[in-house]
Amino acid sequence: MAGLPPPAATAVGAMPAHQRLVFAGLIAFLALAPSVIYPVFLMKALCFALYACAYNLLLGYGGLVSFGHATFLGSAGYVSAHAAKVWGLPPEVAILAGTATAAALGIVFGALAIRRQGIYFAMITLALSQMVYFFCLQAPFTGGEDGIQAVPRGRLLGLVDLKSDLAMYAFVATIFLAAFLLIYRVVHSPFGQVLKAIRENEPRAISLGYKADHYKLMAFVLSATLAGLAGSMKSLVFQLASLTDVHWSMSGEAVLTTLVGGLGTIFGPLVGAFIIVAMQNYLAQLGAWVTVVQGAIFVICVMAFRRGIVGEIARLLKRPL
Numbered sequence: 001m002a003g004l005p006p007p008a009a010t011a012v013g014a015m016p017a018h019q020r021l022v023f024a025g026l027i028a029f030l031a032l033a034p035s036v037i038y039p040v041f042l043m044k045a046l047c048f049a050l051y052a053c054a055y056n057l058l059l060g061y062g063g064l065v066s067f068g069h070a071t072f073l074g075s076a077g078y079v080s081a082h083a084a085k086v087w088g089l090p091p092e093v094a095i096l097a098g099t100a101t102a103a104a105l106g107i108v109f110g111a112l113a114i115r116r117q118g119i120y121f122a123m124i125t126l127a128l129s130q131m132v133y134f135f136c137l138q139a140p141f142t143g144g145e146d147g148i149q150a151v152p153r154g155r156l157l158g159l160v161d162l163k164s165d166l167a168m169y170a171f172v173a174t175i176f177l178a179a180f181l182l183i184y185r186v187v188h189s190p191f192g193q194v195l196k197a198i199r200e201n202e203p204r205a206i207s208l209g210y211k212a213d214h215y216k217l218m219a220f221v222l223s224a225t226l227a228g229l230a231g232s233m234k235s236l237v238f239q240l241a242s243l244t245d246v247h248w249s250m251s252g253e254a255v256l257t258t259l260v261g262g263l264g265t266i267f268g269p270l271v272g273a274f275i276i277v278a279m280q281n282y283l284a285q286l287g288a289w290v291t292v293v294q295g296a297i298f299v300i301c302v303m304a305f306r307r308g309i310v311g312e313i314a315r316l317l318k319r320p321l
């Protein structure tokens with residue numbers, strides 16, 4: 001770890017050429033996609049992509065398996081929906097309120113969970129997540145099983161009417177790109193290098209003087225915050241906050257999406273999110289069998305693509321993606 005890169009060497013402008021090319025292609029795709037693909041589908045995919053990228057930061061780079069990330073997605077969605085509908089706050093403030101709530105929960109839950117490792121860490125996050133689920137089920141402001149419906153999208157900065165799907169899509173795409181670049185910067189910063197060193201050999205990192213628990217807590221809080229940002233946007237996109245987003249199965253979606261796309265890759269969670277959302281959308285007529293199909297695809301991907309789709313492509317190209 002003596003060879004950690006200086007901050008200047010990890011700036012976005014220092015992206016390898018192939019990654020800059022992929023990122024430019026991503027921007028072009030997001031700019032042109034609404035003309036051929038339903039914007040609401042794209043917004044759902046981007047929200048889940050950000051959620052998966054946030055989870056990948058924790059699992060792929062920090063080596064921490066959380067079964068409770070739905071807590072941050074769902075709780076932020078509830079707070080943003082309540083702030084927009086009941087308090088009448090503008091969308092940007094409502095999203096900030098939801099994201100801040102997820103960050104606060106991340107600090108509390110992270111401080112409790114990182115005291116343990118491995119399966120014990122995972123079980124603690126699952127237990128805390130279930131507590132939040134039952135709170136959301138019983139709390140009066142969440143609407144119980146009905147959730148918070150008819151959430152107004154409002155006007156961005158008092159100027160842009162987000163009732164238009166295209167306007168809302170532009171807003172969501174912009175936030176996603178900003179968050180994606182933030183994750184890239186974090187991963188390729190000295191902090192990210194230390195985090196990966198802790199993942200690979202925590203005792204050695206501690207012996208070199210790094211406070212592993214502090215790094216893991218920061219990674220947990222950042223991941224929770226970004227997951228909350230995704231949940232806040234999702235509640236405004238669909239004008240709904242429901243128990244689905246705080247259920248334990250939503251945490252499983254994050255694991256599935258990350259592993260299918262490519263654990264520990266930058267673009268993997270994005271690809272995985274689009275694949276999973278496309279399956280949910282186009283296989284909806286199968287009803288409950290969608291879960292079975294997803295499970296089968298997951299098994300096939302794990303067996304045939306051990307590194308995930310993007311991970312295998314990166315291996316073939318011998319270049320990180």
